[in-house]
Amino acid sequence: MTDSIIDAQGLTKRFTVKKKAVEAVTDLTFEVARGELVAFLGPNGAGKSTSLRMLTTLIPPTSGTARVVGFDILRRPADVRARIGYVGQLTSGSFAQRVRDELLSQGTFYGMSKDASRRRADELIESLDLASFAMRSVQQLSGGQKRRLDVALGLMHAPPLLFLDEPSTGLDPQSRANLWQHILDLRAQHGTTVFLTTHYLEEADRYAERVMVMDQGRVIADDTAARLKANLAGDVLTLGFASAEEAGRAVAVVQSLTDREVRREGEASVSVTAPDGDALLPSAVRALDAAGIVVRRATGVPPTLDDVFLALTGRTLREADEGGATPADEPTDQVADDKVGANR
Amino acid sequence: MSSTTDHPAAQANPARDTWHVLTRELKPVLRDPFTLIFSLVQPLVFLGLFAPLLIGQSGVPAGETLQWFVPGVLVMIVLFGTGATGSNLQYEMMTGSHERTLVAPLSRSSLLVGRALKEIAPIIAQSLLIVAIAMPFGFRADPIGLVVGLALLAVFGVGLGALSYTLALATKDREWLFWGVQQTLIFPLMILSGMLLPLDVAPGWMRAVAAVNPLNWVVQAERALLAGELGSMVVLWGWVAALALACVGLWAGVRAIRRSS
Numbered sequence: 041m042t043d044s045i046i047d048a049q050g051l052t053k054r055f056t057v058k059k060k061a062v063e064a065v066t067d068l069t070f071e072v073a074r075g076e077l078v079a080f081l082g083p084n085g086a087g088k089s090t091s092l093r094m095l096t097t098l099i100p101p102t103s104g105t106a107r108v109v110g111f112d113i114l115r116r117p118a119d120v121r122a123r124i125g126y127v128g129q130l131t132s133g134s135f136a137q138r139v140r141d142e143l144l145s146q147g148t149f150y151g152m153s154k155d156a157s158r159r160r161a162d163e164l165i166e167s168l169d170l171a172s173f174a175m176r177s178v179q180q181l182s183g184g185q186k187r188r189l190d191v192a193l194g195l196m197h198a199p200p201l202l203f204l205d206e207p208s209t210g211l212d213p214q215s216r217a218n219l220w221q222h223i224l225d226l227r228a229q230h231g232t233t234v235f236l237t238t239h240y241l242e243e244a245d246r247y248a249e250r251v252m253v254m255d256q257g258r259v260i261a262d263d264t265a266a267r268l269k270a271n272l273a274g275d276v277l278t279l280g281f282a283s284a285e286e287a288g289r290a291v292a293v294v295q296s297l298t299d300r301e302v303r304r305e306g307e308a309s310v311s312v313t314a315p316d317g318d319a320l321l322p323s324a325v326r327a328l329d330a331a332g333i334v335v336r337r338a339t340g341v342p343p344t345l346d347d348v349f350l351a352l353t354g355r356t357l358r359e360a361d362e363g364g365a366t367p368a369d370e371p372t373d374q375v376a377d378d379k380v381g382a383n384r
Numbered sequence: 385m386s387s388t389t390d391h392p393a394a395q396a397n398p399a400r401d402t403w404h405v406l407t408r409e410l411k412p413v414l415r416d417p418f419t420l421i422f423s424l425v426q427p428l429v430f431l432g433l434f435a436p437l438l439i440g441q442s443g444v445p446a447g448e449t450l451q452w453f454v455p456g457v458l459v460m461i462v463l464f465g466t467g468a469t470g471s472n473l474q475y476e477m478m479t480g481s482h483e484r485t486l487v488a489p490l491s492r493s494s495l496l497v498g499r500a501l502k503e504i505a506p507i508i509a510q511s512l513l514i515v516a517i518a519m520p521f522g523f524r525a526d527p528i529g530l531v532v533g534l535a536l537l538a539v540f541g542v543g544l545g546a547l548s549y550t551l552a553l554a555t556k557d558r559e560w561l562f563w564g565v566q567q568t569l570i571f572p573l574m575i576l577s578g579m580l581l582p583l584d585v586a587p588g589w590m591r592a593v594a595a596v597n598p599l600n601w602v603v604q605a606e607r608a609l610l611a612g613e614l615g616s617m618v619v620l621w622g623w624v625a626a627l628a629l630a631c632v633g634l635w636a637g638v639r640a641i642r643r644s645s
Binding site for chain 1: 401407489
């Protein structure tokens with residue numbers, strides 16, 4: 041018996057899009073321990089939202105199942121719902137409603153007493169900085185204000201597990217940093233497990249303790265950001281020389297120091313991607329000096345998760361976002377084959 | 385499992401959930417009652433611009449014509465206002481707040497029934513306003529008949545509202561489809577209800593279609609009720625039509641929301 045708060049077993053989701061079966065998520069199997077901060081990272085259409093929607097009981101899986109907060113998503117959806125918070129991609133508050141009213145309604149939806157709802161709403165208004173617009177209707181709020189309300193709504197019932205679907209999309213850097221501060225504070229104070237999707241590399245890199253890289257419906261890597269980068273990418277070293285001839289000779293010298301492939305880069309440069317780049321760089325410069333080749337320029341660039349994604353899939357996240365997006369992740373009006381609604 | 389043994393099973397309570405959904409839906413109406421005036425535009429236009437024509441055409445005194453016309457306008461409030469209420473749900477499906485309520489531990493049926501029941505509040509407020517506006521022009525309503533008439537409108541409105549929500553769920557984020565269907569239905573239903581002009585002079589086929597239009601039965605019942613003819617047979621048929629529509633609407637709506645994801 042493990043203490044996992046999410047235990048997904050073979051979750052698979054197929055949609056029918058224009059009479060063609062599209063597998064949005066394939067055989068998703070993983071566990072998340074209590075208190076973890078996990079990010080699903082991947083391009084648009086990778087299946088991140090579909091996975092989240094299955095885990096939050098919004099759509100039933102085509103096959104496989106999961107236990108979330110101890111309950112089966114198919115057999116006990118109401119018990120799952122009572123114990124999770126969910127911040128979707130869109131706006132959680134109804135545009136016609138006032139901010140504070142929505143928080144109070146949300147409290148009653150989760151069985152909280154009026155008093156408890158009021159206390160909790162005021163607490164969240166304070167901590168998420170909603171006071172200046174608490175009596176305004178949602179449609180009057182800015183994007184950042186709406187997003188803070190979304191998070192407040194997701195936290196009304198103090199869930200032990202919070203799902204966030206692309207929480208910072210559309211926010212300016214300042215609002216994004218603020219939002220993250222709130223999420224991190226929340227974890228520090230209450231030990232809340234946070235599970236989010238993002239296609240922002242820096243976000244996953246900086247905040248998530250564990251990154252699950254998703255592409256075309258599958259999790260293709262699952263580790264800490266640091267280990268993913270060390271194992272799958274590495275620092276990119278680039279050395280510049282005075283002539284193409286020198287660069288040509290340099291390739292063999294640098295190659296003798298590493299088992300990674302040394303490439304010619306442009307006219308008079310060579311580059312290599314290696315996990316121990318910071319140590320390789322000075323030794324390469326010394327070895328080239330000894331061989332009578334003068335290094336004119338040297339740069340070492342630490343890897344990003346984009347390099348990890350590139351190493352795993354052969355394309356960058358940006359390329360995947362532009363070209364690889366399948367309609368499967370946003371099955372708007374095409375879910376007709378899933379007649380088994382996620383009802384209780 | 386070790387972490388879950390202390391959690392009791394969630395207690396499903398559709399009645400309580402419906403109440404919570406209903407009170408949430410009422411909040412914007414209470415916060416800003418003037419929004420009720422905007423959805424009254426069409427009935428007010430018909431009252432202000434059509435009733436005078438009717439009075440001139442019929443040659444009978446204004447009060448008498450209004451006695452015939454105003455009950456139809458009350459049904460029109462339901463047709464235009466409540467019939468369009470699905471667009472609110474559709475909007476919330478598009479903006480995201482409907483999804484948030486689907487993740488909450490609310491019974492699925494309460495999400496629809498609570499919304500449909502909320503329609504009663506604007507119907508009653510708007511009907512009383514129309515009656516008050518018509519009174520200075522000679523319209524008179526039997527007090528008991530008015531109370532029963534409002535109850536009849538409420539039941540009819542819950543049914544029509546539920547059907548409007550069903551349409552919203554069926555058309556999902558295709559707003560044009562919702563309005564297309566809604567606008568296509570609304571005018572034939574209105575004309576074939578005898579709301580604007582008597583159907584006595586209509587050709588036989590029109591009267592045959594009108595006979596199965598529940599709106600027609602509700603209009604006739606309203607006329608009888610506001611005139612104080614509480615024991616009239618048309619009142620009974622009006623109730624049968626309204627209750628049947630409410631049952632069909634709620635059944636279809638609950639089914640639609642259970643199937644939607």
